Amino acid sequence: MRTITTDYLIIGGGAVGMAFADTIVAETDAHITIVDRQARPGGHWNDAYGFVALHQPSAFYGVNSLPLGENRKDTHGVNEGLYELASGPEISGYYDKVMRQRLLPTGRVTYLPMSDHRGGGRVVSLMSGDEVQVTVRRKTVDSTHNSPVIPANHTPRFAVAEGVRVVPPGALPRLWLERERPARFVVLGAGKTAMDAAGWLLAMGTPPKAIQWVKPRESWLINRTCTQPGAEFFDAVFGGQLAQMRAFAQGTSPEDIFTRLEAAGMMLRIDPAAAPTMFHYATISQGEVDQLRRITNVVRKGRVQAISAGAIALDDGTEPAVAGALYIDCTASAVEPRAAVPIFQGDMIVPQLVRVPQPCFSAALIAFVEAHYPDDAAKNALCRTVPFPHDLKSYCTTNIINIMNQGAWFGDERLGAWIRSSRLDGFGKIAAGVDRSDAARIAVLQELRQTGPAAVQNLMRLAAA
Numbered sequence: 367m368r369t370i371t372t373d374y375l376i377i378g379g380g381a382v383g384m385a386f387a388d389t390i391v392a393e394t395d396a397h398i399t400i401v402d403r404q405a406r407p408g409g410h411w412n413d414a415y416g417f418v419a420l421h422q423p424s425a426f427y428g429v430n431s432l433p434l435g436e437n438r439k440d441t442h443g444v445n446e447g448l449y450e451l452a453s454g455p456e457i458s459g460y461y462d463k464v465m466r467q468r469l470l471p472t473g474r475v476t477y478l479p480m481s482d483h484r485g486g487g488r489v490v491s492l493m494s495g496d497e498v499q500v501t502v503r504r505k506t507v508d509s510t511h512n513s514p515v516i517p518a519n520h521t522p523r524f525a526v527a528e529g530v531r532v533v534p535p536g537a538l539p540r541l542w543l544e545r546e547r548p549a550r551f552v553v554l555g556a557g558k559t560a561m562d563a564a565g566w567l568l569a570m571g572t573p574p575k576a577i578q579w580v581k582p583r584e585s586w587l588i589n590r591t592c593t594q595p596g597a598e599f600f601d602a603v604f605g606g607q608l609a610q611m612r613a614f615a616q617g618t619s620p621e622d623i624f625t626r627l628e629a630a631g632m633m634l635r636i637d638p639a640a641a642p643t644m645f646h647y648a649t650i651s652q653g654e655v656d657q658l659r660r661i662t663n664v665v666r667k668g669r670v671q672a673i674s675a676g677a678i679a680l681d682d683g684t685e686p687a688v689a690g691a692l693y694i695d696c697t698a699s700a701v702e703p704r705a706a707v708p709i710f711q712g713d714m715i716v717p718q719l720v721r722v723p724q725p726c727f728s729a730a731l732i733a734f735v736e737a738h739y740p741d742d743a744a745k746n747a748l749c750r751t752v753p754f755p756h757d758l759k760s761y762c763t764t765n766i767i768n769i770m771n772q773g774a775w776f777g778d779e780r781l782g783a784w785i786r787s788s789r790l791d792g793f794g795k796i797a798a799g800v801d802r803s804d805a806a807r808i809a810v811l812q813e814l815r816q817t818g819p820a821a822v823q824n825l826m827r828l829a830a831a
């Protein structure tokens with residue numbers, strides 16, 4: 367058996383493993399080994415449906431040392447006027463470039479693709495079956511803790527009768543190869559993938575009346591205008607942040623917080639008549655919402671249980687099925703609930719979110735803290751795990767820890783300086799660029815800081831209620 371000695375063994379070369387690796391290489395002289403089952407770095411982006419794209423700007427995605435995209439604004443389409451969103455293939459290409467042009471040339475990185483970590487540093491090649499034993503001098507980094515479930519690796523939880531055609535969204539762009547297109551498309555699911563699939567159908571000219579959308583629940587969505595990296599978006603970005611802080615400080619219930627954020631233009635929903643019960647930080651433009659509202663055949667009878675030739679059986683009733691319909695399975699939940707665990711655990715690091723919803727920034731910050739702070743207690747105090755929300759109430763807990771982390775970081779001079787210089791810290795650059803004589807904007811930034819304690823206090827009350 368071959369043996370390798372390394373300082374950090376990183377399990378997983380997805381966005382999280384790569385962001386961690388990039389910052390460790392930049393901040394230390396350590397040797398790292400990245401092991402991944404896939405043939406290319408980039409994780410799930412390599413297996414995503416062809417029309418997948420980021421839903422937040424490219425500007426603060428990827429690794430710290432290399433920008434993603436060209437910081438341009440879209441001039442057409444549903445993202446018009448907003449900064450570019452990298453497509454799936456662009457993201458895969460980007461991570462390939464990070465590996466080939468940034469990490470491997472340092473001579474301090476060993477990359478083991480198509481290789482499975484089986485525990486204890488034992489790595490098995492998926493192609494040859496050969497084993498490598500990795501001896502770890504410093505730490506093992508399990509970057510797979512929050513790895514998303516995607517349509518390509520998801521098994522539907524509903525029964526499908528013979529003859530009924532259910533496909534993942536990735537099958538849609540190949541419909542041109544078929545002799546005829548289906549007369550009815552049924553989108554199953556209410557998350558961002560379902561929105562992407564429905565949006566793709568519309569963008570490709572499918573008549574809205576040919577689309578049926580089975581939505582178990584409705585979601586609140588972040589208005590993408592409030593997530594832009596350019597200084598010209600100060601009012602939208604920091605207006606949104608301030609509206610959020612005020613809503614946290616004054617909201618009377620989790621539902622009331624979201625209603626306030628909708629009134630402030632920070633949150634959107636597709637159907638104004640439906641009360642959302644879900645929030646997963648999906649981010650969308652008003653243009654996409656306008657398009658998706660063209661689909662009016664929406665089924666709200668809970669989750670799909672079974673599909674037969676004549677009927678769709680759901681939790682709360684049945685719906686007649688159209689012969690020859692194509693069902694698009696968008697029911698994989700990218701963000702399945704996983705227990706939040708401490709990030710620094712002795713000889714193991716388990717990167718998770720320390721700022722929501724930013725997995726890349728979080729992983730890079732965790733690597734910086736690993737490189738420069740003395741022990742697990744000090745490191746975990748700077749990197750409390752932010753739990754991902756799964757309903758409106760858990761959004762309160764998410765934000766309590768989010769705000770507390772932010773306070774701890776900017777109370778620490780070295781970490782604060784690193785964040786300000788990190789390209790992955792999107793909004794900080796806008797705040798730093800504000801003209802000190804611009805009293806109105808300075809007042810917004812000050813109120814944002816001052817509202818923090820009241821926000822945490824009220825969120826704690828709501829979370830405990």
Ligand SMILES: Cc1cc2nc3c(=O)[nH]c(=O)nc-3n(C[C@H](O)[C@H](O)[C@H](O)COP(=O)(O)OP(=O)(O)OC[C@H]3O[C@@H](n4cnc5c(N)ncnc54)[C@H](O)[C@@H]3O)c2cc1C
Pocket residue numbers: 377378379380381382383401402403404408409410411414418419420421422423427481482483484509510512513514516700723724725726
């Ligand atoms: C459709 C979609 C759009 C998104 N858009 C955004 C966005 O705009 N902005 C944003 O910040 N986030 C976005 N996200 C969140 C996204 O999940 C993260 O950004 C990120 O890509 C997740 O990376 P990961 O490293 O956690 O997981 P993965 O990409 O799944 O990587 C984990 C890797 O670990 C490997 N692995 C697992 N177990 C082992 C093992 N035992 N041995 C070897 N290898 C192993 C896997 O092969 C995989 O390559 C989006 C997610 C989805 C699904």
